[in-house]
Amino acid sequence: MSYIEIRKLRKTYGGGKPAIDGIDLSIARGEFLTLLGSSGCGKTTTLRCIAGLERPDSGEILRDGADITYDQPAERDMRMVFQDYALFPNLTIADNVAFALHLKRHRHKYNAAEIKRRVGEYLDLVHLADHGAKKPHQLSGGQKQRAALARALITEPDIVLFDEPLGSLDANLRKTMQVEIKRIHRHLGKTFIYVTHDQEEAMAMSDRIVVMNGGRVMQAASPEEIYSAPNCQFVARFIDRANVVPGTVLSAADGKSEVQLANGQTLRCSSNGIAPGAAVGVMMRADRITIGGKPTNGANALKGVLGERLFLGAKHEFVVELGGEAGEINVFQQDVPDGIGGEIEMFISPDDVRLLPE
Numbered sequence: 356m357s358y359i360e361i362r363k364l365r366k367t368y369g370g371g372k373p374a375i376d377g378i379d380l381s382i383a384r385g386e387f388l389t390l391l392g393s394s395g396c397g398k399t400t401t402l403r404c405i406a407g408l409e410r411p412d413s414g415e416i417l418r419d420g421a422d423i424t425y426d427q428p429a430e431r432d433m434r435m436v437f438q439d440y441a442l443f444p445n446l447t448i449a450d451n452v453a454f455a456l457h458l459k460r461h462r463h464k465y466n467a468a469e470i471k472r473r474v475g476e477y478l479d480l481v482h483l484a485d486h487g488a489k490k491p492h493q494l495s496g497g498q499k500q501r502a503a504l505a506r507a508l509i510t511e512p513d514i515v516l517f518d519e520p521l522g523s524l525d526a527n528l529r530k531t532m533q534v535e536i537k538r539i540h541r542h543l544g545k546t547f548i549y550v551t552h553d554q555e556e557a558m559a560m561s562d563r564i565v566v567m568n569g570g571r572v573m574q575a576a577s578p579e580e581i582y583s584a585p586n587c588q589f590v591a592r593f594i595d596r597a598n599v600v601p602g603t604v605l606s607a608a609d610g611k612s613e614v615q616l617a618n619g620q621t622l623r624c625s626s627n628g629i630a631p632g633a634a635v636g637v638m639m640r641a642d643r644i645t646i647g648g649k650p651t652n653g654a655n656a657l658k659g660v661l662g663e664r665l666f667l668g669a670k671h672e673f674v675v676e677l678g679g680e681a682g683e684i685n686v687f688q689q690d691v692p693d694g695i696g697g698e699i700e701m702f703i704s705p706d707d708v709r710l711l712p713e
């Protein structure tokens with residue numbers, strides 16, 4: 356039995372379409388789980404139902420097998436970290452962090468000396484030891500989010516919920532805070548449930564990612580699996596904009612297939628259980644395709660016309676026109692091949708060609 360079990364959770368606001376439409380999820384104790392999807396897909400609603408801030412219409416949420424679906428938020432031993440920090444502007448950072456320890460349900464556990472010691476410990480954990488006496492307006496965005504994190508962690512909740520906590524920080528600070536949150540997760544070993552629309556952030560931080568769309572779970576798997584073995588075209592495209600070219604399966608035997616792309620070229624790949632004759636999306640990650648050079652043993656060859664080149668720093672992104680209904684694909688490569696505007700040859704291993712059902 357997993358730690359948190361969510362079954363057929365549904366929530367509709369007003370009379371419209373369901374915000375979440377039958378969410379099933381199992382979450383292990385100590386896991387770092389990320390709900391990932393574009394705006395409006397139901398991530399925040401799912402998180403708020405787990406926190407008890409929203410009442411689902413139906414379905415259930417179990418914790419260690421006990422039904423907590425309609426428990427009050429304060430009874431859940433969970434704390435939430437929000438994008439806008441929600442710090443009290445008139446209190447010092449130390450008093451903000453200490454705040455929860457003064458609440459009725461925690462008050463009996465701590466005397467003044469213990470509160471001071473704990474506040475010091477948690478300010479230290481988030482690298483704010485020297486900022487306890489300041490007011491929130493004297494801190495940067497990243498420091499405010501660290502203070503909010505310390506405030507959430509100080510009561511040692513079993514589950515910490517994050518709703519786009521880094522959404523208002525610039526790109527560099529986001530990266531630093533991602534590393535910090537990951538470090539704190541490893542250090543504390545608590546269950547972290549994290550919401551973001553940023554797939555890079557989800558990939559970098561999570562033990563497991565739940566890709567959501569239209570109020571439903573599309574795939575729940577490790578970042579590696581979501582990246583290399585998406586279960587549908589939506590997930591493939593959502594994660595790092597995979598190339599998905601229309602094609603038809605020509606043959607399938609012994610787990611191996613041949614697929615014809617919409618421009619007539621054929622590729623070898625694994626069959627992924629899809630029968631001959633089926634229309635499929637053929638996924639090829641941009642970083643698994645090589646333009647030019649010598650093919651490795653058994654690689655597929657593919658022809659196209661080399662188009663735009665975008666310099667991305669560590670690599671280039673090339674747009675290659677495959678022709679006909681096959682459209683364009685993107686290829687990541689460090690070096691710049693000859694022949695922009697001309698026909699080129701590309702190579703991809705059969706293991707890197709994945710068939711996805713229509």
Ligand SMILES: Nc1ncnc2c1ncn2[C@@H]1O[C@H](COP(=O)(O)OP(=O)(O)OP(=O)(O)O)[C@@H](O)[C@H]1O
Nearest residue numbers: 368369374392393394395396397398399400401552
């Ligand atoms: N309080 C509310 N009243 C009415 N509709 C709501 C409310 N909260 C969310 N919704 C709607 O429910 C759907 C899911 O919203 P939700 O906030 O869960 O999505 P999200 O994936 O977290 O999106 P975002 O990243 O934009 O926050 C959306 O269509 C949204 O407009």
